[in-house]
Amino acid sequence: MGQLISKLNTLVSGLSRSVAANIVMLGLDASGKTTILYKIKLNETVKTIPTVGFNVETVGPIKGINFTVWDIGGQEKIRRLWQHYLKSADGLIYVVDSNDKDRLCKAREELYGILNNENMRSVPVVVIANKQDLPDAMDLSTVADGLDLNRIKQRQWKIQGACAKTGDGLFESMKAMSDLVKSYINKSLLEEKRDQYK
Ligand SMILES: Nc1nc2c(ncn2[C@@H]2O[C@H](COP(=O)(O)OP(=O)(O)OP(=O)(O)O)[C@@H](O)[C@H]2O)c(=O)[nH]1
Numbered sequence: 001m002g003q004l005i006s007k008l009n010t011l012v013s014g015l016s017r018s019v020a021a022n023i024v025m026l027g028l029d030a031s032g033k034t035t036i037l038y039k040i041k042l043n044e045t046v047k048t049i050p051t052v053g054f055n056v057e058t059v060g061p062i063k064g065i066n067f068t069v070w071d072i073g074g075q076e077k078i079r080r081l082w083q084h085y086l087k088s089a090d091g092l093i094y095v096v097d098s099n100d101k102d103r104l105c106k107a108r109e110e111l112y113g114i115l116n117n118e119n120m121r122s123v124p125v126v127v128i129a130n131k132q133d134l135p136d137a138m139d140l141s142t143v144a145d146g147l148d149l150n151r152i153k154q155r156q157w158k159i160q161g162a163c164a165k166t167g168d169g170l171f172e173s174m175k176a177m178s179d180l181v182k183s184y185i186n187k188s189l190l191e192e193k194r195d196q197y198k
């Protein structure tokens with residue numbers, strides 16, 4: 001009986017324990033990363049200045065998972081620092097300004113620069129097509145085509161439209177990240193176990 005109760009306790013505490021995941025949030029300057037971070041964290045639309053360095057916050061908008069979100073500055077001269085934040089990433093949020101047609105090509109180039117980093121192998125991606133409130137914003141399929149997302153094969157990905165100022169689409173983005181990260185972590189754990197028994 002005592003053993004049964006202890007097994008049940010372990011089961012219950014296992015079920016209620018949150019998964020912790022490290023999320024890097026990248027994207028060109030002014031795409032809206034910092035606005036997104038604080039909308040999720042504080043439910044406030046903060047006035048931002050360009051990020052030099054990074055902001056980091058722990059957020060838990062989805063039950064059962066806590067995200068440590070690293071929001072890294074996207075200005076051209078500091079983009080080479082992105083690589084230093086990739087090592088322990090469980091997920092990537094890639095933010096695009098849907099109104100910035102001229103730089104969609106640049107956004108694609110930088111995205112594949114990240115995905116080709118050896119530390120990012122099979123790490124899932126959620127692309128946030130931000131600023132959907134602006135009248136000339138590109139729709140989701142135009143952003144997806146511009147980023148060539150269909151060429152992504154070795155990892156799971158999702159694209160979600162959003163407006164960081166109102167918060168529209170942010171919960172859905174976090175939910176998508178949570179689903180992809182949970183399956184990524186489970187798969188990595190299984191592979192680790194399999195390697196142990198080889
Ligand atoms: N209209 C509109 N403006 C937005 C939205 N999200 C962010 N912005 C504005 O875009 C500008 C840049 O936002 P930031 O959050 O600072 O962008 P960032 O990606 O953090 O930029 P860096 O730190 O330089 O990499 C700010 O003026 C925001 O108010 C949105 O959904 N709609």
Ligand SMILES: [Mg+2]
Pocket residue numbers: 033034035048049050051071072073074
């Ligand atoms: Mg910023």
